[in-house]
Amino acid sequence: DAKTTQPNSMESNEEEPVHLPCNHSTISGTDYIHWYRQLPSQGPEYVIHGLTSNVNNRMASLAIAEDRKSSTLILHRATLRDAAVYYCILRDWRAPGGSQGNLIFGKGTKLSVKP
Amino acid sequence: ETGVTQSPTHLIKTRGQQVTLRCSSQSGHNTVSWYQQALGQGPQFIFQYYREEENGRGNFPPRFSGLQFPNYSSELNVNALELDDSALYLCASSPGTGSTGELFFGEGSRLTVL
Numbered sequence: 001d002a003k004t005t006q007p008n009s010m011e012s013n014e015e016e017p018v019h020l021p022c023n024h025s026t027i028s029g030t031d032y033i034h035w036y037r038q039l040p041s042q043g044p045e046y047v048i049h050g051l052t053s054n055v056n057n058r059m060a061s062l063a064i065a066e067d068r069k070s071s072t073l074i075l076h077r078a079t080l081r082d083a084a085v086y087y088c089i090l091r092d093w094r095a096p097g098g099s100q101g102n103l104i105f106g107k108g109t110k111l112s113v114k115p
Numbered sequence: 116e117t118g119v120t121q122s123p124t125h126l127i128k129t130r131g132q133q134v135t136l137r138c139s140s141q142s143g144h145n146t147v148s149w150y151q152q153a154l155g156q157g158p159q160f161i162f163q164y165y166r167e168e169e170n171g172r173g174n175f176p177p178r179f180s181g182l183q184f185p186n187y188s189s190e191l192n193v194n195a196l197e198l199d200d201s202a203l204y205l206c207a208s209s210p211g212t213g214s215t216g217e218l219f220f221g222e223g224s225r226l227t228v229l
Contacts, residue, residue, distance in 0.1 A: 034217075043119075043205050043220030044158065087157060102148065102171055103218060105157030 004088045009110040012078045020073040020109055022088030027068050031090040034103070035062065035073050039084045044105075047073065047086070083113045119221035121206050127227045128196050136191045136224045138206030147189040148218065149181060150205040158205055164189055193226075201228045 005023040012018040024033065035047040048055055048062045050071070055062040061074040075082055087108040120139045128134050140147050146165045150158035163171035164183035178194040187208070193200055203225050207218040 041222070043207070043222050044218075045220065046217045049217070085157075102160045102163065102173065103158075105159070107155075107157055 003104075004090060004106055006086070006088055006106060006109045008107065009112070011112045011114065012075075012082075014080060014113055014115050015077050018075040018078045018082070018111065018113075020075075020086050020088075020111065021070065022072070023070045024088070024090055025069045027090060028092065030092050032092075033062065033064060033068075033071050034089045034091055035060070036087045036089065036103070036105075037082075037084040038087070038108070039081075044087065049091075078111075078113045080113050080115065083111055085110050119206055119208050119219050121204075121221035121224050123224055124222070125225045125227075127229060129229050130196055130198060132196050132228075133192065133194045134196060134226060136193075136204050136206075136226070138189045138191070138208075138221060140187045140189065140206075140208035141219050144208035144210050144219070145187050146209045147183055147187065148207050148209075149189070149191045150207065151175070151200075152203040152205060152223070153199075154202075161191070196228045198228050201226060 032049050032051050034049040036044040037047050038044045048057055048060050050062045050064055063072045085108040087105050089103050119141050122137045148163040149161040151161055152158040160173035161175050161179055162169050162181055167183045180192045181190060183189045203223040205220050205223045207220045209218050
């Protein structure tokens with residue numbers, strides 16, 4: 001799986017939007033872009049994923065650059081509960097069965113939310 | 116719908132001992148994977164089980180082994196514990212079908228090796 005680059009940390013104010021960037025310049029045409037987050041003392045939690053088009057769900061939006069070499073996770077109104085480490089991960093949809101469970105995590109972006 | 120549950124939540128062992136960690140997968144999920152997360156790092160893939168067979172493995176030595184049972188629950192066994200094995204061990208389950216790769220994680224078992 002291709003590599004991703006994220007800032008080590010970001011800060012946000014409560015109730016303001018947050019844009020978390022991710023660079024993946026070596027992405028292949030068959031890589032999905034996944035985002036997970038890990039709240040303190042918990043396991044990672046799926047947030048959103050996409051391939052080419054922008055995606056929205058109840059938790060966040062994912063904006064994918066036209067060349068797919070970067071993407072941005074958007075939290076529309078940050079809350080204190082959104083303070084977590086956010087991981088951007090690439091997954092090849094052709095991955096054989098034996099690697100379905102193999103997500104390659106980097107160090108992610110630690111998001112702090114100020115009241 | 117019951118999520119992924121792991122036990123124990125915390126445990127302390129001494130170097131050289133053996134440990135068994137347990138995981139119950141989410142209902143309907145037949146694939147379980149295990150991760151090790153050292154302090155300040157992202158999780159690292161140990162291995163994956165599908166229908167009671169290991170079918171994917173990361174860069175971990177053979178003293179890390181596992182089992183998956185007919186009800187899809189799973190165990191992670193670590194023999195000859197070393198100090199560097201101190202970490203949070205995470206279990207994740209997935210439906211095993213489709214290719215979007217969404218995993219459902221438990222809260223982990225925190226192992227301390229003294």
